[in-house]
Amino acid sequence: MKQIRNTIRRTLLVAGSLALGSALMGLPAVSSARTLDEIVASKKLVIGVNPTLPPLGIFNDKNEIDGFDVDIARKLGELLGVKTEIVQVGSPDRIPFVSSGKIDAVLGAMTITAERQKVIDFTVPLHTEVLGVLTTKAKPYKDWMELNDPAVRLVEVRGATPVKLVQEKLPKAQLLLLDNYPDAVRAIAQGRADAMIDVMDFMTEHTAKHKVDWRIVDAPIEVYFCGIGVQKGNDALREKLSAAVKEMHKSGYVDERWKKWFGGPMLHDPRTAPTYK
Numbered sequence: 001m002k003q004i005r006n007t008i009r010r011t012l013l014v015a016g017s018l019a020l021g022s023a024l025m026g027l028p029a030v031s032s033a034r035t036l037d038e039i040v041a042s043k044k045l046v047i048g049v050n051p052t053l054p055p056l057g058i059f060n061d062k063n064e065i066d067g068f069d070v071d072i073a074r075k076l077g078e079l080l081g082v083k084t085e086i087v088q089v090g091s092p093d094r095i096p097f098v099s100s101g102k103i104d105a106v107l108g109a110m111t112i113t114a115e116r117q118k119v120i121d122f123t124v125p126l127h128t129e130v131l132g133v134l135t136t137k138a139k140p141y142k143d144w145m146e147l148n149d150p151a152v153r154l155v156e157v158r159g160a161t162p163v164k165l166v167q168e169k170l171p172k173a174q175l176l177l178l179d180n181y182p183d184a185v186r187a188i189a190q191g192r193a194d195a196m197i198d199v200m201d202f203m204t205e206h207t208a209k210h211k212v213d214w215r216i217v218d219a220p221i222e223v224y225f226c227g228i229g230v231q232k233g234n235d236a237l238r239e240k241l242s243a244a245v246k247e248m249h250k251s252g253y254v255d256e257r258w259k260k261w262f263g264g265p266m267l268h269d270p271r272t273a274p275t276y277k
Contacts, residue, residue, distance in 0.1 A: 033101040033231035036240055043082045047073040048089035048097050050108030055205065055261035057108060068261040069107040072126065075253060076105075076228075079244040095120055098229050105241060106229040112275070121234065122227035123242040124277070125270035127258065129224040131162070132267075133217035134203050135195035136188065144221050147195060148172045155184045155193035162197040165221075181206050188212075197221065204263040216267075225273045 039045055051057040051065045060066040065086050077084030087103050098106040099120055109129065112122045133144050141147060147154060148170040156163045158177040166175060176193055178184045185203065187193040189210035200216050207214045228245065230238045248254045249271060258266045270276065 031101045033098070033234050033237075034104055035234065036236040039104055039237065040080065040082060044085055045073075045077045045080055045082050046085045046087055046104045047076070048087045048094060048103040048106040048108065049073060050089050050091060050094065052090065053109055055202075068127075068257055071257045071261075072248070072254070073107060075248060076241060076244050079247060080240065095229065098231055101231060104230070104237065110226050110229045111224045112227050116229070119232065120229045121232055121238050122229055123238055123245050124275060125225040125227050125273045126245050127226050127254065127266060128268040128270045129199045129201050129226060130220045130267040131197065131222040131224065132200040132220045133195050133197055134185070134188065134200060134207070135215055135217065137213040137215045139194055139215070141195065141217050143219050144197065144217060145169075147197075150174070152195065153193045155187045155196045157181055157184050157198070160198060166197060182209075186210065199224075201262060201267055208263060220268070223268045225270055225275070 034042070049057045049065055049067070049069045051059050051067070053067075053069075055067050056069045057065060057067045065088060070086060073086060074084045087097070089097050089103070089106060089108060091108070094106045094108055094110065095116065097103045106120075107126075110116075110122070111129070112125065116122075133141060133147065135141055146152075150172050152170075152173040153176060154166055154170065154173045155176040155178060156166055158179055163175075163177070166173070176187060178187060181198075181202075184193075184196055185206040188196060189212045195217075200220075203216075228241050230241065245254075255265065
């Protein structure tokens with residue numbers, strides 16, 4: 001009887017929360033996601049991974065989805081005692097897929113934000129992303145606001161989120177817009193730009209291709225905490241996955257996989273988040 005009441009309660013919570021979320025974010029009609037018991041009984045955990053966010057998700061030489069998130073997804077299945085099925089999602093699909101019950105959980109740079117928490121629930125943070133300044137050891141910058149200078153030449157990727165921040169907060173700096181990250185990093189390496197602002201964790205792949213004394217300014221602009229998303233109200237699954245994330249941190253599995261895929265240690269410890277309980 002208790003289990004039935006909990007199921008009814010969760011269903012009502014899902015319906016109520018997602019009705020609000022759908023109105024806020026234009027999401028499709030909602031159906032109840034599978035419970036933890038149903039996932040275990042089926043012996044399969046279905047997780048969405050975005051293969052367009054290397055090295056979190058990437059297509060390998062066999063055209064299979066690979067990357068940090070895939071390793072994490074498979075380990076989650078192992079810890080739950082079930083197999084993992086990977087489902088491809090795009091950035092716009094991530095929340096609709098999990099909120100509509102098409103997948104059990106979603107990875108893919110899922111930054112925990114108040115707006116998203118109106119629609120889905122998150123586990124404890126799995127990893128962080130540091131928004132900071134990439135420059136070289138030849139440059140003196142100690143804080144990102146020092147870049148607000150007419151003599152500073154910034155380079156950014158056209159359409160990337162930091163462009164707006166640069167235009168609003170650093171209007172005095174010169175701004176060179178290029179079409180992709182390899183070109184932007186190359187511009188600094190060749191001395192055509194002094195610095196760029198973006199998620200520093202994703203820069204290693206590009207900086208490693210240039211023999212330059214790179215430097216990340218010590219004071220980060222912002223730190224984002226990213227978790228695993230589940231359908232609103234699916235508390236048993238969220239708690240089980242949170243316990244699995246903690247186990248992966250404790251065993252060193254997250255750090256080891258991060259170093260493998262990102263080429264270095266995570267820049268900020270996700271366990272420092274106030275929500276990491």
